[in-house]
Amino acid sequence: MAMKDYSNEFKADAVATYESKPGATYKSIAADLGINRATLREWPAAARSGAAAQARAGQPAPSTDPDERIRQLEARVAELEASERKLATEREHPAQGGQVFRRRVELVNRVQFVHDHRNSFVVKRLCQVLGVHRSSYYKWRDGADARTARQAADQALAEQIRAVHDDSDGA
Numbered sequence: 001m002a003m004k005d006y007s008n009e010f011k012a013d014a015v016a017t018y019e020s021k022p023g024a025t026y027k028s029i030a031a032d033l034g035i036n037r038a039t040l041r042e043w044p045a046a047a048r049s050g051a052a053a054q055a056r057a058g059q060p061a062p063s064t065d066p067d068e069r070i071r072q073l074e075a076r077v078a079e080l081e082a083s084e085r086k087l088a089t090e091r092e093h094p095a096q097g098g099q100v101f102r103r104r105v106e107l108v109n110r111v112q113f114v115h116d117h118r119n120s121f122v123v124k125r126l127c128q129v130l131g132v133h134r135s136s137y138y139k140w141r142d143g144a145d146a147r148t149a150r151q152a153a154d155q156a157l158a159e160q161i162r163a164v165h166d167d168s169d170g171a
Helices: 008-020 026-033 037-056 066-101 107-116 123-130 134-142 144-167
Strands: none
Touching: 008 026, 008 037, 026 037, 066 123, 107 123, 107 134, 123 134, 134 144
């Protein structure tokens, strides 16, 4: 038989029901809810450890005051909306990225992609998505003049080498 997957809301309601009835047993509450007694027994401990984890993460435990609870939920909604925007941005990138998102693409190509799309998206987010350190991007960007000068010097040297090669009859 497959295990049932209960929603977090259902679990929270079951725990609240158990804790609000003094003298209630897991067996009686589980029978009322139509769930296994052993399953219900795990949820209060999980809820307490979840509240402790939220407190450690800097998130306040759910309040019993309705107004405070509404404020907490509004803050959570804002956080989730920001996360959704972030994920939407990530979904847009692969279509535009093409080769850049393949595994073995060189760092220079990824940094060049960040540079090419810096006006459309936030550099910090592009770097996160592509696995590039922002400091690497900025160092690459600041070295553009030096790269251009080096390329020009390499071109001039190549011309000199070709001239010497031609003068020596290809030797």
